Amino acid sequence: MSSTNHVTMHERDMRRVSSRQTVGKIVSKVMVYTFLILMAVIIIFPFYWMLISSVKSISEYRLSVPTLFPREILLSxxxxxxxxxxxxxxxxxxxxxxxxxxxxxxxxxxxxxxxxxxxxxxxxxxxxxxxxxxxxxxxxxxxxxxxxxxxxxxxxxxxxxxxxxxxxxxxxxxxxxxxxxxxxxxxxxxxxxxxxxxxxxxxxxxxxxxxxxxxxxxxxxxxxxxxxxxxxxxxxxxxxxxxxxxxxxxxxxxxxxxxxxxxxxxxxxxxxxxxxxxxxxxxxxxxxxxxxxxxxx
Amino acid sequence: MVESKHKWKAWLYLAPAIVLLLIFTVWPIINTVRMSLLEGYNSMSAVGGATYSFGIGNFKQVLEYNYFLQCLGNTMLLCVLTVPLSTILALLIAVCLNAIKPLQRLLQTIFFLPYVTNSIAIGMVFAAMFNMVGSAFGGENEIIITAGIINNVIEFFGGHAVNWINAGSSYAANVVVMVVYIVWNALPFKILILLGGLQSINRQYYDAARVDGTSRRRVFTRITVPLLSPMLAYVVITGFIGGFKEYSSIVGIFGEDMGPAGAPGRLNTMVGFIYDSLSTQQGRASAAALILFGIIFVVTMINLYVSKKKTHY
The missing domain is CATH 1.10.3720.10 (MetI-like)
Structure with a gap:
């Protein structure tokens, strides 16, 4: 933080600092949410994979490029x-x-x-x-x-x-x-x-x-x-x-x-x-x- | 006291618990020590009248047995890799969860989900995710029908498919799969404890730091971590205890062979070793169990000693 003795410059500085702070806050919030959501996806993925695999036909399961949504739901x-x-x-x-x-x-x-x-x-x-x-x-x-x-x-x-x-x-x-x-x-x-x-x-x-x-x-x-x-x-x-x-x-x-x-x-x-x-x-x-x-x- | 006339009543209430504990807890402790000190003890032939000499032969034999050393090595490797990794990840997640308001409850619930699962059943899901279907892996006429979703993701980002758990897979690849699964499994408990600890830290510390203009990193290392240290110590200790008893997560992924096809027992652990010799070679199993207890005891004591020096209550 650059300091100055001049009153008006000081006020301007404060404003700049606070806007820099809000930008920093938003950036860190975005980072926090990105990290948490990424981790949540990793945590939940095995359950998702279990569920969609359980309704796929064996031929669909074995596609070399897997489907993330089953084409047909096979409850059998x-x-x-x-x-x-x-x-x-x-x-x-x-x-x-x-x-x-x-x-x-x-x-x-x-x-x-x-x-x-x-x-x-x-x-x-x-x-x-x-x-x-x-x-x-x-x-x-x-x-x-x-x-x-x-x-x-x-x-x-x-x-x-x-x-x-x-x-x-x-x-x-x-x-x-x-x-x-x-x-x-x-x-x-x-x-x-x-x-x-x-x-x-x-x-x-x-x-x-x-x-x-x-x-x-x-x-x-x-x-x-x-x-x-x-x-x-x-x-x-x-x-x-x-x-x-x-x-x-x-x-x-x-x-x-x-x-x-x-x-x-x-x-x-x-x-x-x-x-x-x-x-x-x-x-x-x-x-x-x-x-x-x-x-x- | 009013109840002093009926002292026998307390013992009556305690009787069922005490009887069961004597049979299934106290006697096993005595008997394990006894069997471990009778060289080459085997309960079948003991019933038949065989006698055993007294000594520390079982311990010596176990410690010289290569397979036991391999199991010990596997257990230690998994402990050393998974405990720090899961603790750091859990700490990061807990700190982030504590810093947000919207979605906090939903995310908290999601992060707790792996706790309420069956480690054998979900191990089978992980195995499916890492499983390759095909033949002649790495050979000339390699045929791969499905590489498995994990390999699909790796290939999507431009990497090469890895033979994780199938016949011919490398030890390192097997260990990676186990570490991923164990960390995934260990996170919920740690996050729950650490988040609980974070939420009980007095907000005034943070307010004071903000007034002083303390940097975020300094707040984390000087306020959050020290005040959280009792929880961190607890999570690390239970993590090590659980880690030394690792068994069913390996059964979940590799089945009871405890290793990929063609290399059974490669990933066997201390507990697996004990179970293998439990019905036929009780002397050896007892010695191994006491060694396991000794290791857990020593590690716990070291942890307590270190955390006593480093923890701020």
Whole structure:
């Protein structure tokens, strides 16, 4: 900025500077938007490619110059995909495992979080710290022994093996405990004086107040069942108990080379669709759950 | 306290969690250490009455095993490439998102989309985008039916098609594909955390800087980054932890062969190695799992140490 002592020149300078500033502002705004929109296009492109490929005929898919809009929309790919990967069965299996494990997991989490947040007992803090400590250990370390354990229980190829080992999540207990702690203790003491039982108090007061956290846990747990791959592959290869991600990967073992990609993409779209639905309607809870884990974890 | 009469009640409420944790968390920790120290341990023959000598043979054997070293190398390479890249990109995107008003919510939603996807399923989409259909790649009678959309784009800008993931592809090309996919997958979480951090920075700092006529770059390096450093540290640490556990994104793209046709296992990772030996060679798998834990622990400690020195709370 060139400075001058002359008053009128100073004013003129100021005007010039401010107009230079607005030009600079516009240029930087344009750059910011260009960058963001370019990145957004890159982020969204795989989804777009999945959708348009899923309705193309195989000959159209293989054109050397690809079409960015399908010439004809071939919904039969979806029918083929559904049959080829037996998606109906896999869908029901996954839904069953997801619902049962979410329900049981919620009961266990609520009871434990209540004990940690409201009750007094010897060794409470030490136990809670020990639980948090286990979160540092990579899950793969548990898998080796758990594989042998469920084998010796005779649980291989069953729904039990997909549900029971993952019912307790220290992270969810932690999340809910933090939420319970925010509810004033006076409420609990007042309820005690009135002779309300713990369970009734939990059901009537704590659970309604902590509902957003419980919804976040439910969504994350259901998404976990939908996306789980490694454990089901190890312990449940019987088609009767297979989950959707394994079924998808097994039905289309080749991901490269000369395969019918449109049908494969249709299957991927079918598997992705429920996740998007959940995201659109429950975005608030997902983002809250994830970001809270981020800031406090 | 009112509840002091019913101390046993707390344990009753905790019972289901504790029982399950003892079986599926505490016992595995003890057992993994035990198996890793029994040389050449195999649970099948252990049931049959075989005995094992005590020692660090499993660790030695694993560390001298070339395939393990290759898996370790792959894992580290992917970590070192993807964590800084995704963190810097996420930071840029978050800062830009924080600077705009119109379209902010829409763009924020778009950037979060990859988080709610199935990494196996979308891996298959990426594989399709990089996939070439044809034969004799790079050979004399090369026939290419479809080069894949990524190659189409490269050719559109005047480049040459690359054999990314098919038979005969190079290791470097495979790694590029993995880096692209992993970064794409890692962005949403990082953007969400960093944007949350940016939005909680007190606006007064920026107002003060504007009054002082501080340059944009200086504002970024002297205000934004220091005040964001706890979030940055968190994002980097979780990024490394996730990076060392990389597995399903590779299955998504290459399938369970963990490599292109003709070179299975080329891109296998530490976790992949553990899963491969999990049902037959528990001693080796346990040693590898403990090494993985050790690495994650050390990297986390280093990160915490560095960020404690560099972070401004």
């Amino acid at each position: 790919n979806y029918v083929d995909a559904f049959q080829q990967a037996n998606l109906g069965r896999l869908f029901l299996n996954t839904l069953y495992v997801g619902l049962v494990s979410t329900l049981l997991s919620l009961v266990i989490t609520v009871l434990s979080a209540f004990a940690f947040a409201r009750l007094e007992f010897k060794g409470k803090n030490a136990l809670f710290a020990a639980l948090l400590g286990t979160m540092m250990i990579p899950g793969e370390l548990f898998t080796i022994t758990n594989y042998a354990t469920v084998n010796s229980f005779g649980w291989m190829d069953s729904f039990t093996v997909l549900i029971v080992p993952f019912l307790v999540s220290v992270f969810y207990i932690y999340l809910l405990r933090q939420n319970f702690l925010q509810i004033p203790n006076e409420l609990y003491l007042a309820a005690k004086v009135d002779g309300t039982s713990d369970l009734k108090y939990l059901w009537k007061v704590m659970i309604p107040l902590a509902l957003p956290t419980l919804i976040s846990i439910t969504i994350l747990k259901m998404m976990g069942a939908w996306n789980s791959y490694v454990w089901p592959r190890l312990v449940a290869n019987d088609e009767k108990y297979q989950l959707i991600t394994n079924g998808l990967r097994n039905a289309f073992t080749d991901s490269t080379g000369d395969v019918n990609i449109p049908v494969q993409m249709a299957a991927v779209a079918i598997v992705s669709f429920p996740l998007f639905l959940v995201f659109i309607f429950l975005r608030k809870y997902i983002m809250k759950g994830v970001s809270r884990s981020g800031i406090k974890g």
